[in-house]
Amino acid sequence: MSFTPVLRSEALKVLSLRSLCGTLLALFAVTTAFSALAGVSETSDPGxxxxFMALxxxxxxQIAAIAFGATVVSSEFHGNGIRLSLAAVPRRGRWFAAxxxxxxxxxxxxxxxxxxxALVAARAGLGSEAAGLTAGEQVRGVVGLAAYFTLMAxxxxxLTALFRSGVATLSTLIPFVLVVSFVIGDVAGGATDFLPDKAGQVVIHQTHDGHLGPWTGLGVTALWAxxxxxxxxxxxxRGDA
Amino acid sequence: MTSIDVRNLTKEYGTRRAVDDLTFTVRPGRVTGFLGPNGAGKSTTMRLVLGLDRPASGAATVGGRPYTALTEPLRHVGALLDADAAHGSRTARDHLRVLAASNRLPASRVDEVLEETGIAPVARRRVRTYSLGMRQRLGIAAALLGDPEVVMLDEPSNGLDPEGIIWIRGLLRRLAAEGRTVLVSSHLMNETASFADHLVVLGRGRLLADLPMREFIDARVQPRVRVRTSDATGLKAALAGHGHQAEQHEDGSWTVRHARVEDIGRALSGAGVPILELAASEATLEQAYLDLTATEAEFAAPHREV
Structure with missing residues (x-):
């Protein structure tokens, strides 16, 4: 059994589920909207x-990306649908890879x-404040953000395959991401730099001063994923389906 | 020849043995009824055959190969395990297209099985709007998608309306007549009797019986004769003379156990007893099944009705 038919089947699964397409649409909408709002808001932050403001x-x-990644897998556990999927593709490793x-x-x-x-929308608002951004930094930010979303998904x-539950994944990851970013993240240094979200977001900053650079940061997130x-x-x- | 071969199959969930050293073969060209009370291990056995659950020991093969070694398995084996397997937010058509794509089955097969199972008119509706009967039909459509030589259905008549039950009976008979291997689990005796040629009966994960249905019934159920007469005393005397005993029912009819209708008819007419009705009681699968399970202490009912 070759890989391509399995890949096609999995792609069809995503396209035929409104919730999955909707989550991707939400990812686009909320990210762009927030960036656009940030672009027009007044800022006097010395840092x-x-x-990062633009993105x-x-x-x-990232919440939408996490929801997408969780739902792609959890949709298989609805009513034991995974049994049908694995009966069609008994090579489980190949199926999961696809x-x-x-x-x-x-x-x-x-x-x-x-x-x-998001970058275009935010720059329209930021005007001269974003003038210092080089083309290279902007490309790095765009590709880096896409890679970050992908790794979070x-x-x-x-985690959803591990817990066999989308709810368990969301209730673990989302509070984690929110708490780490907004409560601990800004205060503590050192070890928190290596948490998946903090490490991965270095790539969308113009400057960085921690242990991790833009790509090593993404590398740390990739290790978590x-x-x-x-x-x-x-x-x-290993387990029973 | 594509048979399902189960050899010394054992499966444990924690300390409970769901399937216990099970060995049997399901052969092509006939419908094999898979019987047993709830929890006897029927569904577990099917999952083990499909490689979905891992056995503690033993093996199950289809056509001599483990299911997981089949390339494009839907072309060889079609299974209905669970009517809820289709995601409620997908349309029936998309559900089948996804399965077809994974095994390189042509899209035309999707439309064919939708027609065959009678859900083509609603194929573009989301599965969550379906009744249980429609979801069963979709599950059967998925099983038939790859035109497989082996068909395995777990409780396919669940939720079907009377029309659907007649339809599935015809479908199973046809699949067997085409030379396919058909294994159908059920807990409905009359339903199973209407389509099965052969029976595999489980109890507590063990094999209780594996034989043709007719043989199973004949071996288990004693023949009985039902008589009605206007002369009760004459009837009893005539039967006693031939070593038979009759018991009377509330409606006035009599039942003679362990007797063939030919012998009773001859005995009564010889004695000049007026006969209003004389019939052989048809032995049913249900009676045979109850007789079998009653001998297994685990399932012994408080009273035996056979």
Whole structure:
């Protein structure tokens, strides 16, 4: 059994579920809207970072990315639908890989579009304040944000396969992301830099002063996602469907 | 020849043995009824055959190969496990298209099975709007999608209306007549009797019986004769003379156990007893099944009606 038919089948699954397409649409809408709002708001913050300001829609956007990654996998656990899926594709590793490939491609594609739109919208508001951004920094921000969304979606997908529940994943990840970013994140240094969301968001800052650079930061997020995916795949392959 | 072969299959959930050293073969060209009380291990066995659950020991093969080794398995084996397997937010058509794509089945098969199962008119509606009967039909459509030689259906008549039950009976008979291997679990005896040629009966995960349905019934149920007469005394005397005993029912008819209708008819007419009605009681699968399970202490009912 080759990989392509499984990939096609998984892509059809995403396209034929309104909730999944809707989540991607929400990712685009909230990220762009928040960035546009941030662009026109007054700021006097000394730590003002024009790239992060322009892409500040990441905060609600990552929630949508997490929801997408969780739902892609949790939709299989509705009424034991996974049994039918695995009866059609008994090679579980291949099946999971196809599902993740589709989820990643969909998130990355939407992420690129979203980040570009957000940047354009925010720059319209920021005007001269964003003039210092180089083309390279802007490309890095756009690609980096798309990659960040993708990794957060994969992290959620892995956890959902591990917990066999989308609700468990969302109630773990979303408070984590919100609490870490808004409560602990700004205060503590050191170890919190290596949390998946803080590390991954270095890439959408113009400047960085922690342990991690833009790409090493994404690398740390990728490690988190990879660990979750390995744990999820292990549960999927070992257990009863 | 594509048979389902189950060899020494054992499955444990915690300390409970759901399937206990089970061995049987489901052969092509006939409908095999898979019987047993709830929790006897029928569904578990089907999941083990499909490679969905991992056995503690033993093996199940389809056509000599483990299911998980099949390339494009839907072309070989079609299964209905659970009517709720289709995601409620998908349309029936999309649900089948997804399955078809994964096994490189042509899209035309989707429309064919939608027609065949009678849900083509509602195929573009979301599955959550379906009745249980319609979801069963969709599950059966999914099972038939790959035109498989082996069809395995878990309680397919659940939720079907009378028309649907007649339809599925015809479908199962036709699939067997086409030479396919058909395994159908049910807890409805009369329903199973109407389509099965062969029976595999489970109890507590163990094999209780594996034999043709006719043999199963004949071996388990003693023949009985039903008589009505206007001369009760004459009837009793005539039967006693031939070593038979009759018991009277409330409606005035009599039942003679362990007797064949030919012998009773001859005995009564010889004695000149007026006969208003004389009939062989049809032995049913239900009676045979109850007799079998009653001998298994686990299922012994408070009273035996056979």
């Amino acid at each position: 003002f970072d024009p790239l 500040s829609g990441v905060a609600p956007g 599902k993740l490939t589709v989820a990643a491609a969909a998130t990355f594609g939407t992420g690129l579009l979203t980040a570009s739109a 994969l992290l959620a997908a892995g 990879g660990a979750a995916l390995l744990a999820g795949a292990r549960r999927l392959r």
